[in-house]
């Protein structure tokens with residue numbers, strides 16, 4: 001036999017990691033996973049079962065947390081929080097100790113994760129556990145630096161955290177490390193399929209000196225999760241399915257609870273004809289067969305340039321056939337078990353219901369028993385096929401082809417999700433041209449599924465909102481130190497029309513660069529404090545909102561202009577407002593019955609100058625990630641922002657959200673102060689003389705309560721802000737679930753909002769990873 005024949009016949013022998021230590025650990029803890037509350041393990045009830053998906057064997061029982069048990073965990077967290085928030089340096093020591101102890105127990109953690117979840121030990125050992133540890137180290141540093149770097153912010157309080165089963169310990173770390181670093185305490189629920197590493201983590205907390213009540217773990221299923229959502233917590237951080245995320249948004253609406261959602265995806269993986277195809281194939285192994293494709297940001301939609309498609313598919317199939325699927329504890333295994341029979345049935349059903357294209361299952365040996373699904377490629381799907389649109393959450397890659405870069409971008413963005421995207425090309429110009437055009441929170445260039453504690457991760461559209469990692473992630477675990485005051489409704493004055501001008505001068509709406517009559521044809525009079533009529537304003541309705549959204553969407557070229565140009569327009573606006581300063585001041589005084597008009601106009605000019613100044617300075621950052629290459633945290637506009645403006649500051653309340661939105665490249669729809677709308681309608685003339693492109697700023701007048709639900713429910717509005725004194729916060733949050741738009745509402749509190757708060761709300765962070773070198 002020649003050497004090459006021998007090499008062809010060589011195969012990997014089994015190299016299993018021993019499960020003995022992990023199984024002993026479970027046994028020694030009574031064979032049941034249960035709550036860790038106030039620093040101690042309490043009740044152990046065998047309510048549910050945790051199985052090993054690779055064998056179907058029972059690993060342990062699981063206690064299902066009740067509402068009372070959740071409440072006692074929240075109580076413990078509440079009690080511990082003030083003390084924990086006091087000393088960042090002390091928190092840093094504790095987080096550091098956790099990281100060190102996790103290193104010490106890394107092997108036990110990796111084996112337990114694989115037993116519980118079915119992921120290959122290669123992944124839990126080399127990816128999940130090291131990234132988890134890195135997260136605690138990084139956030140130990142953040143705790144240390146908080147006081148110096150974030151002097152105006154403080155902990156939110158008690159955070160309810162709900163994590164999924166695909167990266168049980170890593171997701172726990174993504175939630176707990178930043179929360180603790182910023183001085184919050186937590187009540188976390190692991191997923192019902194995968195709870196065991198969280199139990200080891202609880203022991204590590206005891207060993208690391210985490211004070212009682214700072215970390216509480218409540219075990220259970222979705223019902224227990226719902227109890228956490230309903231409990232007296234200050235924030236909910238959720239990772240999981242879009243359906244549950246949506247439900248949580250709805251149930252927390254109006255509660256004042258902060259919310260971050262990291263949901264599903266259908267991330268495109270784009271291969272251009274000049275890509276290094278072999279590397280792109282290898283990348284796909286990490287994109288869609290990593291963790292059996294049970295990854296929210298899995299590169300599950302392959303878009304390959306037509307000219308190389310056949311060659312690429314052939315290479316890919318060859319690579320798929322070489323994947324080894326089987327016992328996840330075996331160190332030579334590439335693809336492990338699906339987490340649970342329910343998930344396996346779901347994947348099987350979705351694939352079997354598809355009748356389009358060509359389905360290829362890898363010709364690898366399938367293990368007997370257990371929850372396994374073969375690596376699968378489905379080519380020739382139309383962009384609208386269910387499998388191209390729906391998240392499968394399994395090792396199934398769906399593919400189609402494109403001809404031009406423009407078509408690639410269009411196909412890539414043809415999804416309700418926006419979590420991640422991958423681009424393969426040897427042409428750096430093409431890569432850096434495409435990356436900003438992709439609607440996604442993360443873009444990998446010539447790489448895929450890279451993560452790091454310093455690099456923000458999170459989505460847009462129905463992939464959720466908020467970022468985890470980096471400084472951006474910490475914003476979601478802090479709030480301004482300034483305390484709010486209860487906001488009472490600012491009422492319009494009443495009066496009589498006697499003696500007023502008989503000629504109709506009803507101020508119109510401003511939509512798409514034109515003054516527009518309201519669709520409903522209704523108007524209302526505005527009176528001074530003394531009851532004199534000052535004018536009439538239009539009452540906008542749902543149709544006017546639709547018109548405004550349509551033109552605002554059409555004005556998306558604004559987002560592609562330079563910060564320099566946007567600054568020029570804002571300065572010009574200030575110049576034009578300044579020329580009419582006394583007229584505006586008088587109008588404000590007449591409407592409000594006070595004499596703050598002059599100061600408000602001055603403050604508005606100042607705001608315009610401030611946002612003009614920031615237009616070309618609110619930069620992204622290059623993050624220090626441990627790879628050879630860069631991770632750019634880029635700032636992008638959110639899109640179309642609708643703002644219900646503050647009622648008591650008729651001009652300043654309009655100029656601030658407008659200035660911030662415009663400066664950052666957004667288009668805005670502003671619902672003017674309800675009781676004092678005439679400063680906004682006068683401002684239309686300033687807009688008309690300031691070179692603002694049509695559709696970039698739109699002004700509506702009318703009742704906030706009537707406008708709010710329609711604005712919030714519109715699926716082409718990307719964010720809704722409210723500083724209104726009407727009770728609209730709950731309505732806005734509850735109606736925002738359609739496209740899961742970002743909401744930023746005052747919850748009936750008047751809080752001082754800083755320029756940075758506005759700029760943060762007006763931008764999304766996109767993290768672009770570009771590895772380079774050999």
Ligand code: NAI
Nearest residue numbers: 163164190191221222225226240241244263264296391393
């Ligand atoms: P899920 O969203 O139901 O579960 C995730 C977590 O939420 C678990 O801890 C669960 O107990 C909890 N949960 C469930 N219902 C809840 C409720 N009403 N209130 C509060 N917490 C609740 O996801 P599931 O059913 O495990 O998987 C279904 C599909 O969701 C998957 O096929 C996949 O498409 C997607 N998914 C996405 C994940 C991601 O990372 N984006 C992770 C897990 C699932």
